Amino acid sequence: MSREVTELWSDALGASGTVIRYGHWGRAVLVFPSEQSKAWDFENNGMIGAVSNLIDEGRLKLYCVDSYDGASWSNQNIPVEERARQHGRYESWILSEVVPWIYRDCGGEVEVATLGCSMGAFHAANFALKRADLFPLAMCFSGNYDPASWHGWGERGSEAYFNSPLDYAGNLHGDHLDWLRARVTLLLVCGQGQWEDTTGSLSSTRRFAELLASKDIRHELDLWGFDVPHDWPSWRAQLAHHLPRFC
Numbered sequence: 001m002s003r004e005v006t007e008l009w010s011d012a013l014g015a016s017g018t019v020i021r022y023g024h025w026g027r028a029v030l031v032f033p034s035e036q037s038k039a040w041d042f043e044n045n046g047m048i049g050a051v052s053n054l055i056d057e058g059r060l061k062l063y064c065v066d067s068y069d070g071a072s073w074s075n076q077n078i079p080v081e082e083r084a085r086q087h088g089r090y091e092s093w094i095l096s097e098v099v100p101w102i103y104r105d106c107g108g109e110v111e112v113a114t115l116g117c118s119m120g121a122f123h124a125a126n127f128a129l130k131r132a133d134l135f136p137l138a139m140c141f142s143g144n145y146d147p148a149s150w151h152g153w154g155e156r157g158s159e160a161y162f163n164s165p166l167d168y169a170g171n172l173h174g175d176h177l178d179w180l181r182a183r184v185t186l187l188l189v190c191g192q193g194q195w196e197d198t199t200g201s202l203s204s205t206r207r208f209a210e211l212l213a214s215k216d217i218r219h220e221l222d223l224w225g226f227d228v229p230h231d232w233p234s235w236r237a238q239l240a241h242h243l244p245r246f247c
Helices: 052-056 081-108 119-128 165-171 172-182 202-216 231-247
Strands: 002-008 015-022 027-034 058-065 111-116 137-141 185-190 219-223
Touching: 002 081, 015 081, 027 081, 027 119, 052 058, 058 219, 111 119, 111 231, 119 137, 119 165, 119 185, 137 231, 165 172, 165 202, 185 202, 185 231
Parallel strands: 027 058, 027 111, 111 137, 137 185, 185 219
Antiparallel strands: 002 015, 015 058
């Protein structure tokens, strides 16, 4: 399997972030790791192996990136509005450095799908809805789509609002909503077993799907059984089941 590791500097972060590319050809997919994890999160937890046949066949190229959650959404020492502001630094790195690097690696501008599990699912959905011109497909596994509910503390201002899909998606309207309806698709997958309730993922996924349906935004909701927990073995099976349809 072709595998390349690169470090991309970000002025916004004041540091470099890691990107690991798996594959030599195929659909480009930007992969966000689980909470506070690094670019090798998917590889270390068997997710790359779960879809290695698609990578080896030239159907898929995965671009796995570092998270910035420790300084943003997971930082309980700052209020939620400041967490969202810090997330903006990460967003700048993704849009200004990572996406252009993917384009160069692919030999030109391509449509990039997003993918993530747990907190990574939130990032996948949020980036796709905010920048559907770049990311027309989001594949989200066991996500909680309301960041202000994760660790509490503080009122939501505009920064938090525009990074909470359960907030801003409900107020989409007019030409922009029409454009999103024509442009973006979201796959929402969640088990109904252990930890899917305590993490809020199951209830949030259901609520998010209802919200997307009310706005007539293309989406698919796939709830797995009560024996399917919020954990890597579930996500490996779910990814292997769904991903072949999109590459």
